[in-house]
Amino acid sequence: MAGEEGVTLESLRKKMAEFARERDWDRFHSPRNLLLALVGEVGELSEIFQWKGEVPKGLLDWKEDEKEHLGEELSDVLLYLVRLSDICGVDLGRAALRKLELNALKYPVHLCKGSSRKHTHYSKANEDSNTSAPEGAGAGSSW
Numbered sequence: 001m002a003g004e005e006g007v008t009l010e011s012l013r014k015k016m017a018e019f020a021r022e023r024d025w026d027r028f029h030s031p032r033n034l035l036l037a038l039v040g041e042v043g044e045l046s047e048i049f050q051w052k053g054e055v056p057k058g059l060l061d062w063k064e065d066e067k068e069h070l071g072e073e074l075s076d077v078l079l080y081l082v083r084l085s086d087i088c089g090v091d092l093g094r095a096a097l098r099k100l101e102l103n104a105l106k107y108p109v110h111l112c113k114g115s116s117r118k119h120t121h122y123s124k125a126n127e128d129s130n131t132s133a134p135e136g137a138g139a140g141s142s143w
């Protein structure tokens, strides 16, 4: 039900499994089909922003029906992602938490605060500092 509290990835996973089973759609929900459906929905989501230029956070000047449409397309992406993960035997919640930990290791606060550069920039800077001439010999930092 819309507005229901306590939505979890697991509850969405179960609802999608039930939705497919009731319609005898398990045979269509193969990994490849779900991936293509997911990409299609990402396209529909992108269309909402297409040609608008940058939009303000919170979308305060959007009409209610535009925001509702946005919610629908975001949901389609999420639901197909949840279903794809399930069909592939991936625990999406666990995988996402693990990925967050990996991200934190790749992007330590002390190196990246206030910078949106890719992590390869920091490893490259580190390599350069390991191979560069001793301090004071004219080797400048690359960032």
Ligand SMILES: Nc1ccn([C@H]2C[C@H](O)[C@@H](COP(=O)(O)OP(=O)(O)OP(=O)(O)O)O2)c(=O)n1
Binding pocket: 019, 025, 028, 044, 075, 076, 079, 080
């Ligand atoms: N074989 C299918 C078809 C649909 N859905 C579910 C997941 C999505 O949340 C939604 C997608 O439905 P549509 O393909 O009809 O796409 P839209 O809802 O975006 O409609 P439209 O393409 O008309 O804008 O329905 C599904 O699980 N499996």
